[in-house]
Amino acid sequence: MIVGKFGKYLTFEIYRKPGLEGEEKVKYLTFQNLQRNVSSRVTEHARILKKHKTQFGGPNLSEITFTMTFSASLGVDPRKMLSQLESCVRQGKIGYFIIGSKKIGKHKYIITSISESWEHIIKNGKLVSASGDITMKEYI
Numbered sequence: 001m002i003v004g005k006f007g008k009y010l011t012f013e014i015y016r017k018p019g020l021e022g023e024e025k026v027k028y029l030t031f032q033n034l035q036r037n038v039s040s041r042v043t044e045h046a047r048i049l050k051k052h053k054t055q056f057g058g059p060n061l062s063e064i065t066f067t068m069t070f071s072a073s074l075g076v077d078p079r080k081m082l083s084q085l086e087s088c089v090r091q092g093k094i095g096y097f098i099i100g101s102k103k104i105g106k107h108k109y110i111i112t113s114i115s116e117s118w119e120h121i122i123k124n125g126k127l128v129s130a131s132g133d134i135t136m137k138e139y140i
Helices: 078-091
Strands: 002-006 010-018 024-029 031-037 040-047 050-059 063-071 097-099 108-122 126-139
Touching: 010 078, 024 063, 063 078, 078 108, 078 126
Parallel strands: none
Antiparallel strands: 002 010, 002 097, 010 024, 031 063, 040 050, 063 126, 108 126
């Protein structure tokens, strides 16, 4: 089941498929703690012996932040996913951010940063679980 997408670069999904010999194939790639910041520019003009006068300066670019967890036990290669996200940041990939079938906001987004946390590394340096805090900004 697809939960959402970021352009053609990242698909958030959850699925279970029966495999051979009764084993089940699982993939769990989604996010937690999504926050969206929508704000505007407001300027205050000082006036002598009166309250400041406010002036609307227009909308700011919206920003989205969320956390993703990558775990080999949930069918996701953490190192591959972190590399894919890093590539999106370094190449300035842009796309619509979609949850379900609805776009978030009117415009596309760009991933401006990812903060990685490598949580479990086993024999031969294999990364088996990690997380990333992703920040996206509206792209106009």
